[in-house]
Amino acid sequence: MAKGGILHKVIVAANILFALGLLFCYASVYINPARFWIPAIVGLFYPFFLLANIAFLTYWIIVWKKELLISLLAILLGINHLSAFVQLRPGNKHESAVPSIRLISYNVNLFRLYPWSKLPPSYDGVIRYIGSNNFDIACLQEFYTVSTKFSEADAKRKLGMRSKIGYIIQNSRSAYGLAIFSRFPIVNSGEIKFENTLNSSIYADVKINGDTVRVYNLHLQSLRLKEHNFNFLLNNELRQGNDRYDEIMDLASRLRIAFIKRSQQVELVNRHLKNCPYPVILCGDFNDTPVSYTYRELTGKLHDSFKEAGAGMLNTYAGILPSYRIDYILHSPEFKTLKFSSPRLNLSDHYPVCANFTLTH
Numbered sequence: 001m002a003k004g005g006i007l008h009k010v011i012v013a014a015n016i017l018f019a020l021g022l023l024f025c026y027a028s029v030y031i032n033p034a035r036f037w038i039p040a041i042v043g044l045f046y047p048f049f050l051l052a053n054i055a056f057l058t059y060w061i062i063v064w065k066k067e068l069l070i071s072l073l074a075i076l077l078g079i080n081h082l083s084a085f086v087q088l089r090p091g092n093k094h095e096s097a098v099p100s101i102r103l104i105s106y107n108v109n110l111f112r113l114y115p116w117s118k119l120p121p122s123y124d125g126v127i128r129y130i131g132s133n134n135f136d137i138a139c140l141q142e143f144y145t146v147s148t149k150f151s152e153a154d155a156k157r158k159l160g161m162r163s164k165i166g167y168i169i170q171n172s173r174s175a176y177g178l179a180i181f182s183r184f185p186i187v188n189s190g191e192i193k194f195e196n197t198l199n200s201s202i203y204a205d206v207k208i209n210g211d212t213v214r215v216y217n218l219h220l221q222s223l224r225l226k227e228h229n230f231n232f233l234l235n236n237e238l239r240q241g242n243d244r245y246d247e248i249m250d251l252a253s254r255l256r257i258a259f260i261k262r263s264q265q266v267e268l269v270n271r272h273l274k275n276c277p278y279p280v281i282l283c284g285d286f287n288d289t290p291v292s293y294t295y296r297e298l299t300g301k302l303h304d305s306f307k308e309a310g311a312g313m314l315n316t317y318a319g320i321l322p323s324y325r326i327d328y329i330l331h332s333p334e335f336k337t338l339k340f341s342s343p344r345l346n347l348s349d350h351y352p353v354c355a356n357f358t359l360t361h
């Protein structure tokens with residue numbers, strides 16, 4: 001192909017556009033959605049921009065042109081983001097050490113106790129998994145009890161663990177919120193209230209071999225997509241005229257509200273973290289990707305267990321969208337992650353995330 005040929009110029013121009021798109025993904029994590037929320041949407045497309053740049057890089061290597069520097073530099077500038085998406089290690093390098101804490105974080109999707117569930121309730125399976133794997137701490141999001149089927153007392157009795165439960169909605173028959181179960185003594189606990197939402201955060205201070213550790217369980221703002229949103233995204237339904245415009249505007253509105261609320265919730269959590277006198281484990285369903293303002297803010301002073309001991313490319317949502325890692329286990333520098341996993345359990349619309357830690361100080 002001639003260097004000055006039209007096709008060559010088109011490929012170079014397309015390469016530059018995709019490289020700029022990748023760079024804009026990196027920039028989006030520094031922009032608070034409460035001030036300007038559009039860049040947060042671009043960040044959602046990071047894997048696609050990344051794959052496109054890998055394809056361009058491969059092409060330029062094959063034809064051996066200096067234009068390979070376009071995508072190579074764009075990828076290298078965001079290598080830290082890449083490591084949050086994929087870890088190329090054969091196994092868990094610290095696996096032989098003795099863990100101080102075995103923790104699971106799991107969005108249990110109301111234990112499938114909602115009336116419209118087409119699948120049987122999952123509370124027996126979740127509790128059996130926690131017990132059989134000897135977890136010391138279990139952080140559950142979308143914890144849901146129904147007095148006639150599965151009560152709070154049932155959960156405590158079957159798990160045989162101490163608990164901190166923070167309900168967002170509660171009546172005489174049912175209750176919804178978050179839960180922390182612990183084999184260690186809980187010496188203090190509390191909540192971080194989020195306004196005008198069904199999402200929340202709780203924490204518990206647990207005593208481990210003479211050390212006090214604070215465990216945060218977060219469930220940050222959900223997108224709350226409806227069936228018609230999924231139909232539009234997956235099947236491109238409502239293709240014509242005003243219907244299509246209305247669907248796009250509805251989806252954009254849901255994204256905007258979720259991005260803004262998450263940024264506000266993260267601010268509250270970080271403010272609480274600054275006043276914490278203990279080593280911290282912070283986990284939960286963040287409802288956001290590793291290339292996001294949410295992730296950057298929460299990992300400012302905390303380490304990501306997946307980056308320390310995970311392997312491969314991970315998605316933690318079992319549904320079609322969003323098909324990224326949105327469930328996390330973070331920790332302060334006093335801990336070392338010995339092992340990280342995300343078992344493919346079919347008990348929820350999420351997969352659990354699990355980690356073994358040792359306290360190093």
